[in-house]
Structure formats: structure tokens, C-alpha cells
Amino acid sequence: MRNTDKMSEESIIEVVRKNFPDHLILGEEGGITGDPSSDYLWCIDPLDGTTNFAHGYPSFAVSVGVLFRGNPAAAAVVEFVGGHMCWNSRMFTATAGGGAFCNGEKIHVSKTDQMERSLLVTGFGYEHDDVWATNIDLFKEFTDVSRGVRRLGAAAVDMCHVALGIVEAYWEYRLKPWDMAAGVLIVEEAGGAVTRMDGGKFCLFDRSVLVSNGILHDKPLDSFAVSPVLVKLQKMGLLTSLQGKLSSSYFQLIWFLGF
Numbered sequence: 521m522r523n524t525d526k527m528s529e530e531s532i533i534e535v536v537r538k539n540f541p542d543h544l545i546l547g548e549e550g551g552i553t554g555d556p557s558s559d560y561l562w563c564i565d566p567l568d569g570t571t572n573f574a575h576g577y578p579s580f581a582v583s584v585g586v587l588f589r590g591n592p593a594a595a596a597v598v599e600f601v602g603g604h605m606c607w608n609s610r611m612f613t614a615t616a617g618g619g620a621f622c623n624g625e626k627i628h629v630s631k632t633d634q635m636e637r638s639l640l641v642t643g644f645g646y647e648h649d650d651v652w653a654t655n656i657d658l659f660k661e662f663t664d665v666s667r668g669v670r671r672l673g674a675a676a677v678d679m680c681h682v683a684l685g686i687v688e689a690y691w692e693y694r695l696k697p698w699d700m701a702a703g704v705l706i707v708e709e710a711g712g713a714v715t716r717m718d719g720g721k722f723c724l725f726d727r728s729v730l731v732s733n734g735i736l737h738d739k740p741l742d743s744f745a746v747s748p749v750l751v752k753l754q755k756m757g758l759l760t761s762l763q764g765k766l767s768s769s770y771f772q773l774i775w776f777l778g779f
Contacts, residue, residue, distance in 0.1 A: 568597075597680050
């Protein structure tokens with residue numbers, strides 16, 4: 521599937537380079553290219569949900585987010601939906617202060633205010649290690665107190681579903697900037713909330729994220745706070761804030777983090 525990922529990313533970068541030649545680009549496949557001093561950073565996930573795509577499972581997307589001086593400025597996620605014999609797509613877009621949209625229609629997070637009535641989403645990485653197993657514990661804990669927890673396998677899609685109001689919250693850790701750049705802005709512009717899993721202020725280079733409809737945000741945070749899982753994540757360094765390092769250039773920060 522790597523050829524599909526690379527072809528998608530190359531096509532996106534070609535368009536960006538043609539229109540914004542001095543901008544910095546961080547792609548999942550090609551790494552970082554462009555002017556290291558640029559105020560703009562494009563974060564590209566050319567195929568979010570690669571395994572789903574390979575199996576024809578309808579939960580994958582192309583995700584592009586733009587940062588200006590460290591803050592999300594614009595976002596677009598094209599989600600492929602339907603499945604065999606009925607493929608279709610829908611596009612989620614957002615600009616800072618301009619609202620969030622799906623196929624041009626304004627969207628808003630759900631108004632569900634009870635955890636027991638909420639539908640939640642999480643994700644798991646490819647490595648089946650201690651970090652992966654820790655989220656199994658959280659999956660069980662939240663399944664016990666909600667309508668259910670889903671695992672679709674595409675972070676950008678998960679966040680767009682929160683923005684669309686069809687699920688109430690999504691959490692995951694050990695993500696990369698291209699996984700989150702578009703989704704977090706779309707959620708915020710749809711009226712939702714975004715923090716780290718420990719409740720701290722989120723930045724795109726953090727390793728954990730919790731997004732929700734806002735009304736319920738404190739409830740998963742309260743659950744995290746009393747869960748032994750949070751202690752494990754802290755010891756693993758997955759809740760460490762990188763907010764202060766945003767004073768560095770994008771290039772220095774990306775080099776420091778090894779993306």
C-alpha cells in the first residue's frame with residue numbers, strides 16, 4: 521500500500537508547492553521539506569487508515585492540516601465511505617474562526633450530556649507492546665460506563681465523527697502531527713473541546729489527545745484521573761507537554777522529536 525500513500529502525498533505536495541512555494545511541509549511518507557524559517561507548516565497524511573484501505577473497509581481518509589506559527593489555521597479531511605458497490609466520499613473542512621463544514625454544510629458536535637448515553641471512539645497503534653495493551657484497559661473502563669466504544673482505525677476520521685455529532689468523544693496516544701493536524705481544528709470549529717489526556721493544553725506535537733463535544737469533556741478526564749492507566753502513561757512519557765518547545769522553529773522541533 522506504500523505506493524498508494526506515496527502517490528497521494530506527491531500529488532498533494534505538488535499542489536502545495538505550486539501555490540505556496542515558501543511553506544514548510546511535513547508528510548507521513550516524505551518527512552519534512554521546504555523553508556525551515558516559514559511561519560506555515562502543512563501536515564499531510566496521504567492515507568489515514570491504510571489497513572482499512574487495503575481491505576476495502578470504509579474508514580479511511582486523506583487528511584491535510586495547516587499550522588500558522590504553531591496554531592491550526594486550516595484543515596481538510598476527505599473521508600471515503602460506503603464500501604464495495606457503493607463507494608462515496610464526504611469532505612470535512614475548517615478554518616480558524618470560520619466554523620467547520622461537511623460537504624459545505626455547517627456541522628456541530630452533539631449535545632449529549634450523559635456518559636451512559638454517549639458513544640466513544642479510540643485507536644490503537646500497530647505495535648502490540650505495553651503501550652498498546654494499556655489502552656485495552658481504558659477500552660474496557662469506558663465500555664462499562666458508556667453506550668459503547670468503537671475502534672475504526674483512522675484518527676482523522678474519528679475526530680471528524682466527533683465534529684459531525686455522531687460520537688461524543690475520542691482519545692488516543694502515541695499519534696503523530698499528521699494524524700491530528702486537521703481533525704483537532706475541525707472539532708474545535710464544530711464547538712468541541714481538545715486537550716491532552718491529562719487535561720493539559722494541547723499542542724500538535726503532544727503524544728496524547730482527547731477530543732469531545734465539550735459538554736462531556738470533564739467526565740473522561742475524571743475517569744483518566746482515577747485510572748491506574750494514567751500513571752502508566754505518565755511513566756511512559758506520553759503525557760509530557762511539548763507546549764513550551766513551540767518557541768523553537770518547526771524544523772528544530774520536528775528534528776528534536778524525530779518525525
